[in-house]
Amino acid sequence: MATPQEIYDETKTRLDLNMAKLKMLEREIQQKNAEKNQLMQPILEDQGAIKQLEKLIEVEETVKSN
Numbered sequence: 001m002a003t004p005q006e007i008y009d010e011t012k013t014r015l016d017l018n019m020a021k022l023k024m025l026e027r028e029i030q031q032k033n034a035e036k037n038q039l040m041q042p043i044l045e046d047q048g049a050i051k052q053l054e055k056l057i058e059v060e061e062t063v064k065s066n
Contacts (some may be wrong), residue, residue, distance in 0.1 A: 002010075
């Protein structure tokens, strides 16, 4: 049977490892959020361009069919 000291040591090691993993995951999440935020402006610009191009294509098709 494990002694209280052995149980303490095992639990402390598990806690330390989990805390280190948590910090690593939090850093990764921050990095991913920063990457996501950097993509937002180009995405919005591309969506606007697509809408305008769709309208232009629609007008060109209407003119061609007349």
